[in-house]
Amino acid sequence: MTHKRATITSIAKHLKLDVSTVSRVLNGLAKKYRISEKTVELVTNTAKELNYTPNKIAKSLRLKKTFTIGLIVPDISNPWFAEIALRIEKESRKKGYNVFLCNSSDDLAIEIDSINLLSEWKVDGVIMVPIGLEYNHLLNFYNSKIPLVLIDRFFKNVEIPYVSTNDYSGAFDAIEHLIENGHENIACIQGVIGTSSNTQRVEGYEDALKKHHINVNKEYIFGDNFNFENGYLQTKKIIKNLNKTNITAIFSTSNQITLGALKAMKEENINIPDDISIISFDEHNYSDLLYIPISTVTHFDDNLGKKAIELLFNQINNKTIEQDNILLPTHLTKRKSVKNRLQEVTK
Amino acid sequence: MTHKRATITSIAKHLKLDVSTVSRVLNGLAKKYRISEKTVELVTNTAKELNYTPNKIAKSLRLKKTFTIGLIVPDISNPWFAEIALRIEKESRKKGYNVFLCNSSDDLAIEIDSINLLSEWKVDGVIMVPIGLEYNHLLNFYNSKIPLVLIDRFFKNVEIPYVSTNDYSGAFDAIEHLIENGHENIACIQGVIGTSSNTQRVEGYEDALKKHHINVNKEYIFGDNFNFENGYLQTKKIIKNLNKTNITAIFSTSNQITLGALKAMKEENINIPDDISIISFDEHNYSDLLYIPISTVTHFDDNLGKKAIELLFNQINNKTIEQDNILLPTHLTKRKSVKNRLQEVTK
């Protein structure tokens, strides 16, 4: 076992050839430079023998191109983001790119840190789910001519391309569905305040109420996180004050919130949908298999990843960008977690 | 906006200083080299002004150390692997390392490709969930002195450090629990054949049966994948032949299989646990919230990630490795998906 790793230079020396020749052969440029069959064979063989591995670091430095992209997500363990990551990785690989993974943990400091890190690694582009509270660092980054695409969350009126879901209309439809079923006192358990997904969803919630001349009560908007914990805690709170508020339905802005809510309701013996109805953002393969099949706002994650990669590579390859902001549609999947209160009246 | 990105050299030229001085200041070595306050300030300020970003590519090349690690998983969208990825990323970040993410898609060719890629990127180490069918490429890699740790799946009698779950005893306990509740005709829906997790789980299943003098019927072992689809399809098959086989319980080797199985049973109006009991590997925050709360074999993913990082950095820093193979314990969480058939007899 040779201890020093083989390089283009060591191969060249070994064969008493020049590095450039070896480089050419190993890069498949033998034809172009009309390098003799013999040399080609010699080089390829010794490369194999010496277990030669090209050094991408050196190559990147020389070419000023790394063939890597950065991916920043708030929480890779969230299935929704993991799904996005999967698409990004697969598509990147197809194009010969590798991906740096960063987890911002919904922490702005870490997000900023990650952006800097990726700058330092000279990635050819970045796809990210921003935390969404602050965008100056992102704008700086984008303005320094590094291709950037936001995914899932974005900033209104800020010149950074994004691909996201039409959270607003998804929420709007969900609330309208609730209203059509006779609900008026509708709670909303929201996610991280200030993120576009949350803002859009809450706006959709409010506007649907307004459209139907239902008073928007700010005290019906609960919580501040997309996670399980928040869903659990806020639902407990809702249940506690049920006789004061007369809430009959919950609009949950995320799948994890919904799971937390289900846990709370189970513990408190609240019957869904008879006592409280619930409708949730995010569809999963178990949405149908929970103790009460959940009506959901479905959005399409596979397209998100693909579109994002498309936008990014358009930038990387300087193609003309026709539309650099994409909002994918949502779809309402009705199941059994919403009670029709109008029928009751008829009874 | 300066178009050329600032480098250490451009700053040096700009200030009529030497690159080494600038380098020292920017690396916080000013004290050590007793560089004058004035120069330090000058350098830091212009660096900020010119929006200087250190070039990690160049640094890596020079240092022959990249401060990156590679992570290879079969499917990042699988919550179990995503959780691992989360831990790895967080721990790496703490230590100042970045992570390259590769998704092998349970495809050996891609796994080999990924390993090569990571070699070319000169990562300082690799943590991976191997597909598990083939290990020669991994052994080669490990023998070329690049730190490597396997996680979740491993190879018996192969000299590569790993940290995994005690799949065998987890499965054994689950089956014994079934037997103690009067089940004898127990189906097993297995995952990817040949992977250590699958082999261990199936062995645990078989050995528990043997211990209780129950005949191991190979026809009771179904399927070949850890995913939802497989769970669904195999369960359909099981249901179809129920009157021939008299199967009363299913041992599911993964969470996704279980979800698929639940869907199939729901469609076929099979009552759990009265018609069929089920016990499943993998605990999730919704295990309790499914239409029937599922008894599970719980394992502890947070420790997995941490331990793996620990083993890896021991290698990277050449520390003595006390024990380079770790098998974490499992725990049986009993819920309502297993029927006690013995009580029935007493009735």
Next chain:
DNA sequence: GTGAAAGCGCTAACAG
């Protein structure tokens, strides 16, 4: 057909 040489941006040993 092959080689020589410059240089990507950075660090560190050596020199003063």
Next chain:
DNA sequence: CTGTTAGCGCTTTCAC
């Protein structure tokens, strides 16, 4: 306290 210099491994222009 600061500068000089070599070199990490690679590509590519120019030369013959």
